[in-house]
Amino acid sequence: MKRVRVEIRLKPGHFDPxxxxxxxxxxxxxxxxxxxxxxxxxxxxLEAKSDSEAVEAANAMCKKLLANPTKDNFSVEVLKVEEGTHREGK
Amino acid sequence: MKLKQAKACVLRVGGTNCDLEVSSALTELGIGTDVLHMNQAIKKGLSDYQMLVFPGGFSYGDYVRAGAIWGKELVTRLGKELQRFIDEEKLVLGICNGFQVLVETGALPGDGASVSGIPSAVLANNNSSKYECRWVRLRVESKRTPFTSTLNKDQVIMVPVGHGEGRLLLQSQGMLEELIDDKQVVFRYALEDGSPAGGKYPENPNGAIFDIAGICNKKGNVMGMMPHPERAFYGWQLPSWGVAPPEFGDGRAIFEGAINYIKKM
Incomplete structure (x- = not known):
């Protein structure tokens, strides 16, 4: 199991009310x-064999759902999974 | 097609609202209307219907982005059906959250890719940072779509908005020019004299580019708009209801346009 942190932020110059x-x-x-x-x-x-595979999957997630290319930039970072911090989601 | 044989479908998921108001409006105009949950629609398919409405609300809590989760769910679970529906030039109307959903599926602005799941526009947070819930003036900009067939070009109608994310942004300036050239800009927020709001608040409630309140795809059979025509259907829904309300509000014309199109199908 790998853990990634995905950050979605407005592209530079976009109005941020x-x-x-x-x-x-x-x-x-x-x-x-x-x-x-x-x-x-x-x-x-997520399930991934390597950090690079996890990053690749997270990038695809951003493109398909998490970011809207008209207004968002995104970055992906691999986190260390500390024991006991994984929980099964729905 | 005889109206008695035609059917409309209002889709809903958790967090949808005004599905019953839309259903009531369409039923009043003589078309049998089913309100279906997404799961029911997936089982049943869309082939029985001539019109599909994505109503307002906050689908799936508007998590991630307004309309994003439902938009992607549509692509993955009902994408082929929806694509076929659009290709057959049947009518699709997205109101408020429904507009956001159609943009997230890629069906609007409708640059050819259609239900691709890759959006080329977004409804971003209102410039005011507030939820804007009030009546606005709309100028009819295009008669490209059946939804405005009973209205006149440059006519001003009153319809209410209720949204926090209605600021339409397009991927490029070129895209705006293309939408204008193709007459895909259907409604613009307007000043009292009927001229476009020019970004002026509160007439333009969200700061949308070019004061755009509604757009359609290239063929005109798919339209999305931020204001709620079903909340301006009956005279008693209007701000003047206590004085001398007309029998019907301006929103009725949008549904009438759809009905006329279905009759000719």
Whole structure:
């Protein structure tokens, strides 16, 4: 079993309303925040023989479902699976 | 085709809404309508139907992205049926979340690839960061699709929106030009004088490119729109309902256009 972390973020230059209101709220709380970018992360456990096979599968997942090519970029990182942290999903 | 022999199907999954309103609108216009869960539709197939409606809501909680999960489920479980339905030039209407779903399947804007599962557009978060739930003005931009056949070009109609992700973005500027040239831009958000909103808020509720509220595929038989015509069907649904409401709202014309097309099938 392999574990990958997939991060989906807006392409540079895309308007990020969620980031902007979050930045405003943080500034209201007194933080010197100039910009917030919101991204979405998925931690995915999957069956793969090697890290490269896991990355390849995760890239395909991004293209087929997790990212929309009009607005999203994505990155994939292989994580170390610590014992006892795997749970069977539905 | 005689209307009595024709049938429409409103599809639903967990999180769908207004399926009954759409069914009521179509039934009122004389076409027998089934509301089917996806699983029922997969068993039954779509060949009995002349019209398919993807209603609004928050299918599968809008997890991942609005309409993404249902869109991909359609491709994998009902893709061939849906492709055939579209190729036979039967009518497909996506309202709000249904529009998002059709974009995620690749059926809209309809650049030829159709139900590919690879989207070439997206309905992104509203510029206002808010859920926009109110009446908007729509300018009829194109009569390319049967859905606007009973309306006039440049006519302004009032239909409500209710969405958090309605900002249409296209993959490229060239694609926008192509949509305009092919008359695939069906509705645009408009100002009081009927001119396009020019991105102005609140008339354009989400910041959609070119004020686009609805588009159709190249053949015109598949249309998606963010506003809800079924919520502007009866006079009593309109903001003026307490004063002197007309018998019907502007949304009715969109369904009437579909019915007229089916009669000619």
């Amino acid at each position: 969620e980031g902007d209101v979050t930045a405003k709220s943080l500034r209201d709380l007194g933080f010197a925040v100039s910009k917030v970018g919101v991204s979405k992360a998925y931690t995915i456990d």
